[in-house]
Amino acid sequence: MIRLAEALDAVESKAVTLKLFNSAGFGAHAVAPPDAMVPEGEVTALHLELRSALGPKRAASVSWIAGLRTADYLLANRIPRPVQFFLKLLPRRLAAFVLLKASAPMPGPLRAPAASAGRWGVA
Numbered sequence: 001m002i003r004l005a006e007a008l009d010a011v012e013s014k015a016v017t018l019k020l021f022n023s024a025g026f027g028a029h030a031v032a033p034p035d036a037m038v039p040e041g042e043v044t045a046l047h048l049e050l051r052s053a054l055g056p057k058r059a060a061s062v063s064w065i066a067g068l069r070t071a072d073y074l075l076a077n078r079i080p081r082p083v084q085f086f087l088k089l090l091p092r093r094l095a096a097f098v099l100l101k102a103s104a105p106m107p108g109p110l111r112a113p114a115a116s117a118g119r120w121g122v123a
Helices: 002-011 014-024 027-031 040-054 056-077 081-089 092-103
Strands: none
Touching (some): 002 056
16 A cells, blocks of 8 residues: 555656545545555555556556565565575576465464465465
8 A cells, every 4th residue: 555655656646646545535544654554455445446546557557666666665674685685596487486485375373464365376
């Protein structure tokens, strides 16, 4: 949600971001980003509103930019430097596979909150 707001601000405008977040019922998150995980349903509703407001192609572009910003955030804040070094030694496809496997839901207390709902698969 945070990176989507950043992408919308950059690609469209802060006014469009505020309007879209308000339309989806999450205007407060556009003004002050959430400081904890938000329910998956809220993110889904926001993406549906994004697609409705901007159309499928423009929404896909904004979502792609948000994904890139998320990746940058994860590398800077969540993946230890030694792991980053190791991943850079691998072919990109294999590195992506390793990251996805590491992110896959686990049972019990080790379950990753961001990956705990819906279907998950790594081929």
